[in-house]
Amino acid sequence: MFDFWATNSEEGGWNISSTDEGSQKMLEEENEKQIKIQTGTDVIDDFVIDEDTSDDERMIVNMGPQHPSTHGVLRLQAELEGEVVRRVKPIIGYLHTGMEKTGEELNYFQGPTNTTRMDYLSPLFNELVFSLTTEKLVGIEVPDRAKNIRILMTELNRISSHLVALATGGMDIGALSMMIFGFRERELILNFFEKTTGLRMNHNYIRPGGVAADLPDGWQKDIEEILKIIPEKLQDYDDMLLDNPIWKGRLQNVGILTTEECFAYGVTGPSLRASGHSWDLRKAQPYSGIENFEFEVPVLNEGDVFARWRIKVLEIFESLKIVEQALNKMPKGPYKVQDKKITPPPRKRLDESMEALIHHFKIYTEGFKVPEGDAYVAIESPRGELGCYIVSDGSSKPYRMHVRGPSFCNLQALPVIMTDSPIADAVAAIASLDPVIGDVDR
């Protein structure tokens, strides 16, 4: 049964018989308990293997790691019976970067450089969660303006991340115009990011103690433009897809994930809210002053791929509301903590003050010391709960830095979604979960 491997390869070297990826193969059939746990039938109860099916109708298909619609380098091993997926196993690790090890070698001041590269669609959230955890350990409170800038930037980032999710999701299913649309609107936001942080992605903008720089001159104009253009374009998406019979027929009642399954597999974020449970860390456990903003948490009850697509559109509207409020009530004041030990002095001061030069040198070479202890902080990233666990031993580098990526956990629900559904729906299911492999593998 393991002799058929659809790898598009004629060379024998890639067949299971001649590679030693042996323990990644499918579980043996007779071990019923293992199969049950792996496929999640302890929660759902629709796992049926027809014992009468001959081996000719069963085959194992490898999808990935190099596949255009697996959102990176995800590899799926699926056992098919005819055209129906009977078992599936996600195999990850193809983008493992060892960031947690690298994080132990960088000090707290350099830390966001590392974490920002984890979830590359929502880099600012990674920086924010690292900074919040560090600030919790140090016990400092950032100024109001810094908090507001953080909310503004992260909510813009949520929009850009959801736009990519919509775009690539559309592309995977075949709505290629959606791909063009999504990336076009994302450029607007990325232009603002580039203006503010200097980079389109991987900004290293939110740092422990505040943000790296103040907003650029004339930022209000850019935000107003974004606030004007994006809703119009979202209307275009709705005109194109919301009542589109092909789109609906393709996505509705496909890949259903119930609330119980979400809880069991730790699925958070839009996927949980699309299954009918209102849970948003921005409301439940607010961070960085987001409790002062008015917005709704959209909830849909269907739990299918269509709901998971739709909820991202609705969340963009809510994020736009937050951005508008952040624009209108941006407080004046410093954009970082006025603590010489934690944030570097402004460049101008270096020419005037010896003391500033010393602090600058100390921060950039040694960093700042963080008291002993550990902290876990979680925020709501575009994909769900993004947590950061830092253990400090009193030095200027984290003793252990662990990031709880939402995609890592959400990916475990993939077998639940895909089991007993046609292989053609697999791509839609992956796209709707919106995993970012950089976040999965870290």
Added chain:
Amino acid sequence: MYTPDNILTTTIDKAVRWSRTQSMWPVTFGLACCAIEMMAAGSAKYDLARYGMEVFRASPRQADLMIVAGRVSQKMAPVLRQVYDQMADPKWVIAMGACSSTGGMFNNYALVQGVDHIVPVDIYVPGCPPGPQSLMHGILTLHDKIMGGEINR
């Protein structure tokens, strides 16, 4: 000798090199952050189609160019080599971004320190991640390289 107006004369050499540059199909080898910028380069604003390159082929058999976009882990390295071997000659490789060029900021156990340890690289595009403009500059540099090089490779 009479030649009609619609005939151009050239050398085989030039014609081959020109045709190679003008329809160079990349294989989709998106790995990490740079893959998103590669997609952005292919989308509306930057429009890679201007160079006849918008056809990102999922199958390496139909592709001429591999853009290694992102960090290559030790686990991915054999896969990358496999995809490279499956590509039909002549083939070119662009290492996009700091990670695939040198390992970038992640000098640790998990990453291949530069994709040139595994496959021959023609163009290195710096940046973390390089913007779509940088990628296009890399592609144009590769075009120059092909136009100025030998046709037997």
Added chain:
Amino acid sequence: MSYEIINTSVAEYKKLVESLHSESFEMMVDLTVVDWFRKKEPRFEVVVQFLSVSKNERKTVKVFVDDEELSIPSITDIYPSANFYEREAYDMFGINFLEHPDLTRILMPDDWNGHPLRKNYGSGRIPVQFKNAPKVE
């Protein structure tokens, strides 16, 4: 929101998790390990984060794992979401989760030597290793 830290032992761990599950802690959101190499005895500390959506509470459970046995009961039968996390902890630290359905390496290749996130595992530059490649003398 309340946040509580519970220190427990390996023997009590599973019972505690079961009671948490019955106390409407619906989600196990995170499981990780801290390696206290030469700082604490025993060396490995498993840190598990639980979240109650209905009560809006968090609880952190910390367990020190015995150095000799390096094993702790798996909680995948209570929280299926522990599956990947336990595999990651096994891969990165070499902690054995007893009765885990599929305790194999998850992030590193299968033929990898050592457990990278241990403190005594170097992080430096290493040459490329191909699977099954003939050894160059």
